[in-house]
Amino acid sequence: MEADRPDLVDRTAECEQLRAAARRAAAGHGNAVVLEGAVGLGKTMLLDRLAEQCAALGMRVLYGAAADVEQRLPFAAMSAVARAHVGRDDDLDRVIDLLRGRDALARSVTALHHELAVTEELLALADRWLSRGPVAILLDDAQWADASSMVLLHRLARDIGQEPLLLVVAARALAQGEALNSLQRGLLAQGALELRLEALPEPAVVALATARLGAPPGPRLRGVLRAYGGNPMHVKTLLGAYLADGSIQVEGGEAEFTGPGDPPAAPQPLVDLARGQAAQMPREYRETLQAAAVLGLTVDVAELSAVLDRPLMSVSEVIADAVATGLLVDDGQCLRFRQGLARELLDRSVPQAVRTALHQRAGRMLTGRDGAPERVAAHLLAGGDLDADGRQWLAANADALTVRAPDLAVRLLRRATADPAQASPALRTHLVRAxxxxGDPVQAERAARAALSFDGDAACAPDLRWLLVQACYRQGRLQEAIDATEPAVDSPDTSVGQAARFHGIAAICLFLLDRFDEAVTVADRAVADGEAAGDAEGIGIGYLAKGVGLAKDDMAASLALTELALSHLGHGIRPDLQVDPYVLKGICLMELDRLDEADEAVATAVRHNQRTGGVFLTTAHAVRAHIRFLQGRWDDALAEVRSGLDGPDPLGHEPRLLAMADLIAVHRGDAPGAELPADAGEADGRYLVRWAQALAAEAQGDPKRAAGLLRPMWEQADGLEARRMMYRVCPDLARNTVAAGVPGDARALADDLHTIASVQPTPSLAGCAAYCRGLAEGGVAPMRAAVDAFRRAGWPLYEAYAHESAALALAAAGDQAGAREALQQALDGYGRLEASWDMARARARLRDAGVRDGARGRRGRPKHGWDALTDTERTVAELVATGMSNPDVAAQLFLSRRTVQSHVSSILAKLGLTSRVELAVAATQRQAQP
Structure with missing residues (x-):
């Protein structure tokens, strides 16, 4: 029984609630617990017991505590809970390598993007673990947790009910940061169990004292215990102090103070109690443990011995005693303070001057050893001014430190470069990079310009100038970025290959400024310099820049150049190119009606951006949603929309994604969900917002307003939002202009499309031109040509559009049978898409023309049950039911992990299930049916 454990007296109710939560998670129904309480009320004891229970249930247990000294280190709290599994799980070890920053500067643009990449990898790892069995994540002292770990836990908990996951976050009731508060609010909103530990009642305090002393307390001792408010830590600390000095003895079946008179004086505040305990230690013990507390949450015995200049055996004896008494614990990976509070109080008991001296000595000693750079840097920073050895260490380890602890790197590099006489060019360059x-391009620009004003090592100048270009670009100051490339190209310190890269990035900026002629000239120079130098990266950037520029007019040429760029860049694509070649390739293929190839290219873009935390991840999801909209795979398109919305959106694609969801909603007869202004979204997405608004206006019976929304976008199309990139709005625009009584506008659209198609004909362009021509001039032949063209393009919605208009043309020509047949083909096409609004519109228009379909048409897919699943959802369900994790399913189906999770949520909702375990059972039962 829990009540038999002295450390859990009167926590039986809480223990049972936690055990029930663990059992639910082990059975496949995940849940979260928010555990709060003041210092000393038993949170850690409860977690210790819960960890034992979870292990007994066969759960993988990740249990650890956050530390106040590590709040600035990304994922420090999650590293603490996973520490026991490091070295025992290959998947985790790979993620730890990424967490430690291996190749991060070559993979990601900023710390934020690197953290996104790490988050995706950790979430994928969690998915794999959860597919193999239940998992418990228990985080103690969460008030000290870093923001990255809190974001990760929030993401893990989004679909917690579907997974065999128990998440327990324990924290002090006070001094909580915003990151923890946000996590707790999110967990509670999702139905997490909230446990608030209260002070023990007097009977429980008496029982605790009885267990500790071997006899119930007498009246005088009971009165003193009552004054401590039922805090078990206070009580146990007080009893320990009294027992240590012989103030209590057991006599006559009771534990009571020795001697008459008032009880012995005892410190009351918890800090004083801890200091009183420390004061009772022998000096050597006290100083050793205080030094260990100053140096961090974990304890390195060899390091401690060197810092204190004491024999290793002497220090080891103290540490062994601390482990035996429970002050320290050995978790198999390292020694650490069992409770952050104990370390905190010991640390506070050391005078500031002594703490500084300890950090200085540790910093000097560690710079000559291999170790975590953030640990060395923390000592150097706390130890005051940097000496020559410290600056030398920093120059050699700045990149690793920047990746692992960017805030710490910036502060230490600022200190190292404060005196220009002692700051080397390399350190100044490292500061700009850090x-x-x-994520501070403004300060980076200032630091870069200041560094370039110094005379120094010319070898650093090209790197500094490249960083200056990036700093300007990331502020959106494209002209300043171009200007910064000019002195770099002209400098004798810049190699021909480096010059090629500067020309390439300048060309990309020029294209983005719509200065196409200049951009092509500069891009050609990049290719020429790259070829002259044999610099594959310079050649690749040049070709990529040209591909960007030609995308508005000549998709085939843009595709060829992009593939050339990829062949030179290979897998070493720089994260700071500002253009994703895989996304660009996907767009080109989509515009060339090669939709399956486009989907594959964008799938590669998704994987690449997930791996690097790239800024184009949401872009890739948006493009993929567009591809699947055209293919008629609307549920899959909506899954991509949800995936794109489920994460950071640095390029502002949210309006574009919401507009795509609204387009599908209107076609399916639902109300659009987004309230978006007409000018919302990024440059290449504004027309999507207008398109969705126009379709909603048409559905409300206002074709004039619909045409008025779309026509200006078409007439003003230019640059990166050229007509070649948005012509698919033309069928809707033409239909509404004719309905509004302006058929001449439809004829003008047909002429525009014919001009565009003459440069680069594609089936979809031909179909749009024929459709608009048919609406403007009438006749069956253009619509039949449109039907054929849209079928070849693989655009089923537009094919149904053309069948609908062909039916109207046939009816006008008196061919009732042909009109009914064309109408039925239109209804079949709309039915496959579940486009109920289009079906209703087609029936109404043909009814007005005297044609009735005479049949109910294709039945829509049911809303619930196995028959409600799309083809993709059915495949996902079958793979999940076999025990495959989301990342494994994603790899097999060329999807992202996020998209698979979106499909899983949709599957569970349609089947009326709540967890993946239930899905596996239901799938097995279904397969067993005759």
Whole structure:
């Protein structure tokens, strides 16, 4: 029984609630617990017991505590809970390598993007673990947790009910940061169990004292215990102090103070109690443990011995005693303080001057050893001014430190470069890189310009100038970025290959400014310099820049150039190119009606951006949603929309994604969900917003307003939002202009499309031109040509459009049978898409023309049950039911992990299930049916 454990007296109810939560998670129904309480009320004891229970249930247990000294280190709290599994799980070890920053500067643009990549990898790892069995994540002292770990836990908990996951977050009731508060609010909103530990009642305090002393307390001792408010830590600390000095003895079946008179004086505040305990230690013990507390949450015996200049055996004896008494614990990976509070109080008991001296000595000693750079840097920073050895260490380890702890790197590099006489060019360059990595391009630009004003090592100048270009670009100051490339290209310190890269990035900026002629000239120079130098990266950037520029007019040429760029860049694509070649390739293929190839290219873009935390992840999801909209795979398109919305959106694609969802909603007869202004979204997405608004206006019976929304977008199309990139709005625009009584506008659209198609004909362009021509001039032949063209393009919605208009043309020509047949083909096409609004519109228009379909048409898919699943959802369900994790399913189906999770949520909702375990059971039962 729990009540038999002295450390859990009167926590039986809480223990039972936690055990029930663990059992539910082990059975496949995940849940979360928010555990709060003041210092000393038993949170850690409860977690210790819960960890034992979870292990007994066969759960993988990740249990650890956050530390106040590590709040600035990304994922420090999650590293603490996973520490026991490091070295025992290959998947985790790979993620730990990424967490430690291996190749991060070559993979990601900033710390934020690197953290996104790490988050995706950790979520994928969690998915794999959960597919193999239940998992418990128990985080103690969460008030000290870093923001990255809190974001990760929030993401893990989004679909917690579907997974065999128990998440328990324990924290002090006070001094909580915003990151923890946000996590707790999110967990509670999702139905997490909230446990608030209260002070023990007097009977429980008496029982605790009885267990500790071997006899119930007498009246005088009971009165003193009552004054401590039922805090078990206070009580146990007080009893320990009294027992240590012989103030209590057991006599006559009771434990009571020795001697008459008032009880012995005892410290009351918890800090004083801890200091009183420390004061009772021998000096050597006290100083050793205080030094260990100053140096961090974990304890390195060899390091401690060197810092204190004491024999290793002497220090080891103290540490062994601390482990035996429970002050320290050995979790198999390292020694650490069992409770952050114990370390905190010991640390506070050391005078500031002594703490500084300890950090200085530790910093000097560690710079000559291999170790975590953030640990060395923390000592150097706390130890005051940097000496020559410290600056040398920093120059050699700045990149690793920047990746692992960017804020710490910036502060230490600022200190190292404060005196220009002692700051080397390399350190100044590292400072600029660290500021960029930390997401501060304004300060990075200032630091870069200041560094370039110094005379120094010319070898650093090209790197500094490249960083300056990036700093300007990331502020949106494209002209300043171009200007910064000019002195770099002209400098004798810049190699021909480096010049090629500067020309390439300048060309990309020029294209984005719609200065196409200049951009082509500069891009050609990049290719020429790259070829002259044999610099594959320079050649690749040049070709990529040209591909960007030609995308508005000549998709085939843009595709060829992009593939050339990829062949030179290979897998070493720089994260700071500002263009994703895989996304660009996907767009080109989509515009060339090669939709399956486009989907595959964008799938590669999704994987690449997930791996690097790239800024184009949401872009890739948006493009893929567009591809699947055209293919008629609307549920899959909506899954991509949800995936795109489920994460950061640095390029502002949210309006574009919501507009795509609204387009599908209107076609399916639902109300659009987004309230978006007409000018919302990024440059290449504004027309999507207008398109969705126009379709909603048409559905409300206002074709004039619909045409008025779309016509200006078409007439003003230019640059990166050229007509070649948005012509698919033309069928809707033409239909509404004719309905509004302006058929001439439809004829003008047909002429525009014919001009565009003459440069680069594609089936979809031909279909749009024929459709608009048919609406403007009448006749069956253009619509039949449109039907054929849209079928070849693989655009089923537009094919149904053309059948609908062909039916109207046939009816006008008196061919009732042909009109009914064309109408039925239109209704079949709309039915496959579940486009109920289009079906209703087609029937109404043909009814007005005297044609009735005479049949109910294709039945829509049911809303619930196995028959409600799309083809993709059915495949996902079958794979999940076999025990495959989301990342494994994603790899097999060329989807992202996020998209698979979106499909899983949809599957569970349609089947009326709540967890993946239930899905596996239901799938097995279904397969067993005759």
């Amino acid at each position: 500021l960029l990595w930390d």
